Amino acid sequence: MPYMKISDALLPEFDHEVSTTRKLLERVPEDQWDWAPHEKSMKLGRLACHVAELPNFATSSAQTDSMDFAKGEYKTVDAANRQQLLAAFDKNSADARAAIAGLSNEDLMKPWSLLMDGKALMTMPKAGVLRTIMMNHLIHHRGQLSVYLRLTNTPVPSIYGPSADEGSM
Amino acid sequence: MAIRDALLPEFDHEMATARKVIERVPEDKFAYKPHDKSMTMGALASHIADMPSWATVSIAQDSLDMASGFKPFQAASSAELLAVFDQNVAAARAAIAGVNDETLMKNWSLKRGEQTLMTMPKIAVVRSFMLNHVIHHRGQLSVYLRLNNVPVPSIYGPSADEGSMG
Numbered sequence: 001m002p003y004m005k006i007s008d009a010l011l012p013e014f015d016h017e018v019s020t021t022r023k024l025l026e027r028v029p030e031d032q033w034d035w036a037p038h039e040k041s042m043k044l045g046r047l048a049c050h051v052a053e054l055p056n057f058a059t060s061s062a063q064t065d066s067m068d069f070a071k072g073e074y075k076t077v078d079a080a081n082r083q084q085l086l087a088a089f090d091k092n093s094a095d096a097r098a099a100i101a102g103l104s105n106e107d108l109m110k111p112w113s114l115l116m117d118g119k120a121l122m123t124m125p126k127a128g129v130l131r132t133i134m135m136n137h138l139i140h141h142r143g144q145l146s147v148y149l150r151l152t153n154t155p156v157p158s159i160y161g162p163s164a165d166e167g168s169m
Numbered sequence: 170m171a172i173r174d175a176l177l178p179e180f181d182h183e184m185a186t187a188r189k190v191i192e193r194v195p196e197d198k199f200a201y202k203p204h205d206k207s208m209t210m211g212a213l214a215s216h217i218a219d220m221p222s223w224a225t226v227s228i229a230q231d232s233l234d235m236a237s238g239f240k241p242f243q244a245a246s247s248a249e250l251l252a253v254f255d256q257n258v259a260a261a262r263a264a265i266a267g268v269n270d271e272t273l274m275k276n277w278s279l280k281r282g283e284q285t286l287m288t289m290p291k292i293a294v295v296r297s298f299m300l301n302h303v304i305h306h307r308g309q310l311s312v313y314l315r316l317n318n319v320p321v322p323s324i325y326g327p328s329a330d331e332g333s334m335g
Contacts, residue, residue, distance in 0.1 A: 006175075013296060037203070038315050040329035069334065116334060131179055136304050137325040143308025150204050160302045164206035 006108050006127060007100050014100060017135060018093045021051060021142050023157040024149065025089055030082050032152050044148050045085075049077040051141050052089035055096035057134040061112045061126040062099035070117035100130060172270050172292060180265060183300060184221065184258045187307050189322045190314070191217060191254060196247045198317055210313050213306060215244045218254035220303050224261035227294035228268050232278040235286075265295065 025048055033045035042050065056075055060067045067073045077092070079085035108127040113120045124132070146163075149156050158167030191214045199211030208216070219242040226233050233239070244250035273292040278285050289297075307324075314321050315329075323332030 009292070013293070013301075016297070017301070037312060041312070041315055121334060127175065128179070132182070133325065136179075136183065136301070139301050139304045140308040140311075140324060143305040144312050146305075147203065147207070147309050147312040150207055159305060160298065 006105050007103050010100055010130060011097070014097060014135065017139060018055070018097075020157070020159055021138065022086070022089065022093075024142055024145055024159075025052065025085055026082070027149055027154050027157070028082055028085065028145075029152055029154055033080075035148075035152060037148060037151055044145075044152070045079070047141060047145055047148060048085055049079050049088075051138060051145060052077040052079070052085055052092060054134055054138040054141070055089075055092040057137075058096035058130055059092070059099045061129040061134075062103050062107070065111065066113040066115050066120075068115040068117065069121075070115070096134070103130075172273050173265050173268055176265055176295065177262070180262065180300065183304060184262075186322070186324055187217060187303055188251070188254060188258075190307050190310055190324070191250060192247075193314055193319050193322070194247065194250070194310070195317065195319060199244075201313070201317060203313060203316055210310070210317075211244060211250075212241075213310050213313065214250055215242045215253075217303055217306050217310065218242060218244065218250055218257060220299055220306075221254070221257040221261035223299040223302075224295045225257070225264045227277045227291045227298075228264040228272065230277075231275070232280050234280045234282065236280075236282040261299070 028044060028048045034043050036043045053074075053076055057067075060073070077085070077088040079088055103126065108130070109125050111123050112126045112129050113123040114133075115121065142159075146156050146159060150164075155165040156163040157165075162168050194210055194214045199209060199214075201210045202208065242253055244253065268291075273295070274290050276288050277291045277294050278288040280286060311321050311324060311328075320330040321328040322330075327333050
């Protein structure tokens, strides 16, 4: 096997998932921003903003060795409408893409920590941050968002296969 | 580092979380669905339990023909749901643990009879069609649990019911 850069394997998948994610964010109904399916649930607007925040974990893992929640290093997206939401998502995913492309395999094996006021909540190799805290985490909340779209009678796009509204095998 | 060595800890972690979520699906709510167009909770959980077998099939074979008797799993009980999930996860884990990088870079095709629906490297099947796909539907199922007032486990961070930060 020739040497392969891990980032080269990750980028096509990142591009694919980002493009699917954008399709959902484009459909978030602005007049239902404060809608929630249950009193304990995140509101629709907050969930969509959270999805738009998650690419930042890739940028952080490329630029630093930790992120401290207590020091405001987790940058929230506080979009009030769809235009702001998409602008934030586009910027965060473009920054993340550039960050991933710049990471060597050696960089990806270095540890990164999530901190609360200096205390480590978790430490993992930067490759694990990209896979789990960024990509898988984003797919998880995007899955939740697809149910929110359904429940607000918004057509759900095809994600991994056809939805009840769109796509075919 | 072989690809399988990077993949296995993540696979184990995500499957353990998936099990926590499907364990909580109330058997008397298998027919529940949040919307007319939604999958029932039983079908959604069964779909998740079925999915690890995509890793097994994509590693063992070079294609899958959906026209040759492919049937989605539909659990009749929690016990059956968990048994099928555990069996599929164990088989997928063994398949991943035994595969080298060269095989993972070979192409795999999804077919319907003579028609090829898609072709991609086996590693992409494992990543996208198995792992990401499980995570996607597990996210949906977490909303179904919430809507049925079932406590949602911590997934990537605390839920409104369980877990804490620091």
